[in-house]
Amino acid sequence: MSIITRIKSAIGMEERAVLGVNGWPVPLSATSVTPATAQGVSAVYACVQAIAETTASLPLILFKRNGDDRERATDHPLYRVLHDMANPEQTALEAREYMQACVLLRGNAFARLVRGWDGQVRELWPLNPDNVQVQRTASGLVYDYTKDGVLTRLLSHEVLHLRHRLGDDGVLGVSPIAAARGVVELAIAENQHGVSTFTNGAKLLGVLKFPGKLKPEQRQAIGASWASQHAGAANAGRTAILEEGVDFQALSMSLEDASWIEARKLSVIEVCRLFRCPPLIVQSMESANYSNSVELARQFVTMTLRRHLIAWEQAIAAKCLTDAGRRTYFAEHSVEGLLRGDSVNRAQFYASAIESGWMKPSYAARLENMPLFDGIDDAAPKTSGTTTAPQPYPSKQQEAMA
Template identity: 55%
Template sequence: MKFIRRLLEKRADVYDTYWDRYAAAQDVAGVSVTPGSAEGISAVYAAVSAISESVASLPLEIYRRTEDGRDKARSHPLYKLLHTEPNANQTALEFREMLQRHVLLRGNAFAEIRWNAAGRAESLKALHPDSVTVLVTPDDSLVYDVTDRHGHRRRLLSSEVLHLRYHSDDGLMGRSPIQVARDTVGLALAERTHGERMFAQGTKLSGVIQTQPGTTKTQAGEIRESWAAGQAGVGNHGKTAVLPAGAEFKTVSMTLEDAEWIEARRMSVEEVARLFRVPPVLIGDLREANYSNAVELGRYFVTHTLRRHLVMWEQAIGRTLINDPATFYAEHNVEGLLRGDSLKRAQFYQRAIEEGWMMRSEVRRLENLPTIEGIDDEEAPPRPTE
């Protein structure tokens, strides 16, 4: 059946891929903005790491719907792939972190699904987005041409690829924050390059040397070379400059203070945090951090940053990997990230037990404590009167 579908889909047209649009784009602020260069900005790297590491480290469970609610389906074939080992070369954390980084930096992530004879997924192999060409068939479905390291190309059907998209504007291919906000990322790269060159040239001593009339071109060149050898570079910073008789140094470019370079760098961190919807404190900007808002910042991160990515994973798994979505589904456990401090958790559990909507055994399970037989049979202590 798949062979017949491949024959029918030979007429698929190449889609305007994400990487093609990147390559066709012009440089911004005099620098080239690519996933690689953008990741060189510490704020971008920190934001991508904060999201991808959090998503990959959360428990991803497979559940079975029951009449009373749900049960963990640890015997389901997908449980091992998503929770422990998706393929022979990666752990589940490494696999999910890799795909999440692809989503954030390139807008799309791909993994090849290998099915066994029984129609169950037996492995998931991550594919680098640069090696995948997306094609659209006459009936508007997608197929994927994958090029390996030796240049060999093979075609995969949509049922053979787990495709994660971010902020798509056409329903077919995703877009990353770096692609959408190239100007913002380009400005941050230009500011970093500006600082590197300023320090390499001696930070402040940047200008022109005005010589006496009659100075020949050869003499002017010797003066310039002598100045560069004695003043350029961080190693020469602070040395006293000596000019030929009658020569005068005049500053013609802005110093770091004049350009407010440090403040501009701080603004770039805020802009990157805004692009990825990450609280600045999580990417190293501690100006607004304090002990009183640490818990709330964590909740904000889960609710407004991670939730969209977690649902993306869960729905893509249900659509592509689960044969019986009416019975089974995937869901992340975010309870660990939403916990408050010990005192608040104790007060929450105490009230839940006293009001009867949570059992002691459930509390111990949430706190990863061993089971105690008969603990739910004990009478709950009376609630103090106010």
């Protein structure tokens, strides 16, 4: 070991050897799992986008309590921030989608709250979680945000903080891809295996047999020369020219033999488990049919999105509203559109609600985005007692009279 190598090792600057056993090159391992590399797996990207896009596209409405009823607080400054424009540069959907993706990939999402002269939140600016350091002080949590070399310290009431799942430190959330890093690493390795296999002609061509022992530099030169002439789909089927007693032994190994395709399917299921996302949502259709597709869509709302929606609503109440404001205002997502069934089920639901007397026909028409007409609510609802039983066919009537 040279003195330079020893100095590098002492200060933690080790160099990985590029030659392995018998001088053959050692391929560097896949990069560590990061939010960027994890999204290279299509299942991870699809799960994150399905949850983030759906959460952000749902109407997030600020309501005002009015006795036992409620109404939209359209005159409140926070209503526009949550529903229309998060800040002058980003729409509410764009800001919320980015923050929800940060929650899923990094476990945490941060946004700086800008208040007006009256103390009400008027702007919400998402922050890159990689540039935020959270510290616990005697006065509470503080958030150190670094951008372009400038450090800004934000107090707890100035930051909207979303956590995926609270970690052991009680401050930061835990990311699914960090908690189950091996699942994502396996999916990345399978993806790289497929790329390498197809790059080299979609099969293992064979082995070269030499009569003597090769030096490490000879192995590298021969390997590079062989790869340049025969590797890749464009070189598939080319005739090899050998000399100096070299023998080529052909081998055959298909992707099915290695169960690569089945392993890829299993990786999709494993990734979906991390995000509690039904495989149908990310277009894994192996076990899907019409009957369970509708139910899985409902399951996506109740078992996947519900936790994230409540996290948004409670964080907004805690950071964007005062104690007095929380007694009057609250934020809530509108998920009725996702939970709607087909036309037959909706018609039966509306008919039952109108017949029971707790829904007016005009309200049902608004839910269906239909125009109203005069007197729509004037007609008395039918009751189940007035519904006459269907008459049998004439032939059946004659048989009963006989």
